[in-house]
Amino acid sequence: MAIKGLEQQQIAQRLARQTEKTRVNVRSLNEECGIFGVWGRQDAAQLTYYGLHALQHRGQEGAGIVSNNKGHLWQERGLGLLSDVFRDPARIEALTGTAAIGHVRYATAGSHGVENIQPLMVNFHDMQISLAHNGNLTNAMSLRKDLEEEGAIFQSSSDSEILLHLIRRSKANTFVGKLKEALNIVRGGFAFLLLTPHGMYAALDPHAFRPFVVGQMPEGNYIVTSETAALDVIGARFVRDVQPGELLAIDDNGLTIDSYTKNTTLNIDSMEYIYFARPDSTIYGVNVHKARKRMGAALAAEQPVPDADIVVGVPNSSLSAAAGFAEATGLPNEMGLVKNQYIARTFIEPTQDKRERAVRMKLSAVKDVVRDKNVVLVDDSIVRGTTSMFIVRMLKEAGAKSVHVRIASPIFKFPSFYGIDMQTTKELMGANNTLDEMREKIEADSLGFLSVDQLVKAIDLPYDGQGTGLTTAYFDGHYPSPIYDYAASLSYFVAKDLVDFAPEPTTTYHPRQVSSLRNEETLADGTIHLDSQTIQGVE
Ligand SMILES: O=P(O)(O)OC[C@H]1O[C@H](OP(=O)(O)OP(=O)(O)O)[C@H](O)[C@@H]1O
Ligand SMILES: NC(=O)CC[C@H](N)C(=O)O
Ligand SMILES: [Mg+2]
Incomplete structure (x- = not known):
């Protein structure tokens, strides 16, 4: 047709x-x-x-x-x-x-x-x-x-x-x-x-x-x-x-x-490993919890916090990365934040006011754990910054001496059209602010992200084909395919050479490049x- x-x-x-x-x-x-x-x-x-x-x-x-x-x-x-x-x-x-x-x-x-x-x-x-x-x-x-x-x-x-x-x-x-x-x-x-x-x-x-x-x-x-x-x-x-x-x-x-x-x-969405999938799921031979732990360990090496006393993960999705950070540094992995398990994911609430209310209702600081401590706060991602903004403040109100935010993924700068349909960069904190502006907005004492190279290494896909086998476009602007109807929306970034698109594949991907299928x-x-x-x- x-x-x-x-x-x-x-x-x-x-x-x-x-x-x-x-x-x-x-x-x-x-x-x-x-x-x-x-x-x-x-x-x-x-x-x-x-x-x-x-x-x-x-x-x-x-x-x-x-x-x-x-x-x-x-x-x-x-x-x-x-x-x-x-x-x-x-x-x-x-x-x-x-x-x-x-x-x-x-x-x-x-x-x-x-x-x-x-x-x-x-x-x-x-x-x-x-x-x-x-x-x-x-x-x-x-x-x-x-x-x-x-x-x-x-x-x-x-x-x-x-x-x-x-x-x-x-x-x-x-x-x-x-x-x-x-x-x-x-x-x-x-x-x-x-x-x-x-x-x-x-x-x-x-x-x-x-x-x-x-x-x-x-x-x-x-x-x-x-x-x-x-x-x-x-x-x-x-x-x-x-x-x-x-x-x-x-x-x-x-x-x-x-x-x-x-x-x-093969271009599996790296956000599945970072945030979306359950920690007990395995995608192409890689257990999600273990991948997140490796991201946390790599983050500790790339973005160390010299005077830290404790590591605190943001429940739920970043608990694995926090465990990896703590294990790599020898710092205690403390429960400085508690989650009300009856609140749904905030990231996928449809409106901003709902999301903010959800974060408040969802997470509370444990005062006796964080009081007078230099806290490394590990989260898996900053999208709009809603979560980080509220919890840094919450930890300080609970008596934390300092809060150093460490994010176990690179800065989320570009939209996704393949499944996480963020059609605009307007809401993305990382697209509209420098690292220092982000740090200021979330009121953190310091802020550090994982690099794309370390993310790819941490996922450690058992794949020996071309490229990394992953989609990391949100972080590096390299889209693994054209985006058709959405192309006009990224023309500004294309003109500035910040974004590019690989052509559709014209060859055969061999499944045996994934070890489990050999x-x-x-x-x-x-x-x-x-x-x-x-x-x-x-x-
Ligand atoms: O910067 P933001 O716009 O706040 O989005 C990022 C936050 O949203 C996600 O958690 P979420 O609360 O959705 O779910 P979780 O409980 O599974 O971690 C993610 O893990 C970050 O914590
Ligand atoms: N979130 C999804 O994957 C939804 C599938 C489809 N794009 C829809 O809008 O219903
Ligand atoms: Mg979260």
């Missing part, structure tokens, strides 16, 4: 309108969802609920599950936490059938409506399709405009819906053929799960921006989900990470691993097939 591009000017106007909306709503880093799918189990919806529960940190604004009962798909979705949406047990009971996909969403501004809560579902005259997406499509706006001009009617304002339209419009003969064609038109970050009456499909973008893993239940049934932590809670074993450009098909015959493109490369066998037709048999040795 011929999809015309949008003129740069129209896109710039649209982005300007969006930015205005963003400014009013003071949008957070969004577009970070969790997805889970299972095929071939009587308890499919219940299992999906448990899996999503383990992924709740990835999105808290809405949740949904779609099940497949003998070829008929049924959808339940709503706004709020998973436990709110499924408070009434009848909603899970309604999701009968032996396969299900689910989604927890972190909404975009102006689109908090239930129509954007996933999994999305469409009823065609000849089949139903349900779709769950983690990521952000960078050419969605221009594709949508072109599709609408050709008569398409969208049900939602979500970028994800594009894929369903592209599948329907494809002239390919089979569903997989249509899906492959659609996957080759969309750009940006995507881990997609699709459920049809006949199978479950999982596809990862050609850069593997988002984490996506395959697991297997003891009885043999396959799971595909965002993080390994979701496999652990349901008792599934980890099988493999989905590779860039792969298309997995799961049905009653087992799992077939195919690919929709051979033009791939023993896998590829069939003569290029696919890998795994039967859904009971795992040997498991009852």
Whole structure:
């Protein structure tokens, strides 16, 4: 299908309108969802609920599950936490059938409506399709405009819906053929799960921006989900990470691993290791907690605090980095801040006043721990600076002699369009202030960040391909791909040589560049097939 591009000017106007909306709503880093799918189990919806529960940190604004009962798909979705949406047990009971996909969403501004809560579902005259997406499509706006001009009617304002339209419009003969064609038109970050009456499909973008893993239940049934932590809670074993450009098909015959493109490369989002993923998850062979500890240790070496008495981590996500900092320096790792566990993540609250209130309600200083101490305050990131600003003040009010802020990632300067959809630099403290201005604003006695080189070393991806295998664009301005509809929004930085974009890959990324996949066998037709048999040795 011929999809015309949008003129740069129209896109710039649209982005300007969006930015205005963003400014009013003071949008957070969004577009970070969790997805889970299972095929071939009587308890499919219940299992999906448990899996999503383990992924709740990835999105808290809405949740949904779609099940497949003998070829008929049924959808339940709503706004709020998973436990709110499924408070009434009848909603899970309604999701009968032996396969299900689910989604927890972190909404975009102006689109908090239930129509954007996933999994999305469409009823065609000849089949139903349900779709769950983690990521952000960078050419969605221009594709949508072109599709609408050709008569398409969208049900939602979500970028994800594009894929369903592209599948329907494809002239390919089979569903997989249509899906492959659609996957080759969309750009940006995507881990997609699709459920049809006949199978479950999982596809990862050609850069593997988002984490996506395959697991297997003891009885043999396959799971595909965002993080390994979701496999652990349901008792599934980890099988493999989905590779860039792969298309997995799961049905009653087992799992077939195919690919929709051979033009791939590896650029896992470093923010998954820094902040987003759970510490008990492992992404491409790297445990997140251990990576964060190494970031903390590297930070201690790069940004030492000579007169420090204690290290204090900011609960939750920086506790691992604080442990690494303390271990490397021999300083006591103290609980100088306590978190009220009933407050959700602040970073993903949709408005600034809500975020500020959330920080106050969420974190309190432990006076007897910090009084008269020179404190090294370790956090994993400064985005808007809301958290640092409040807790430095809080620690000083609690009697700390000095507060030295150490951030276990580099300065966050540029937006992300691949999944953490910060579409503007306006809100980023690191984009609008010098290091000293930042230090002054957060009222810290000193402030230091980890360098990009040390971050990459600390993650220590077991990868021997080209580049680092990671996306670090937020820190160094080197985007691993073009950003299409968003390009105009970064033209200022491009003109100043602060930002550049690698072209899309034209070669094959070899999965065996990741050590965990080196023993896998590829069939003569290029696919890998795994039967859904009971795992040997498991009852
Ligand atoms: O500079 P800011 O705009 O405040 O954003 C950065 C903060 O937000 C995140 O924590 P968050 O409170 O979201 O979640 P956590 O409890 O999982 O660490 C992150 O770990 C930083 O602490
Ligand atoms: N956070 C996500 O990954 C959300 C997926 C999709 N872009 C949406 O807006 O719903
Ligand atoms: Mg935090």
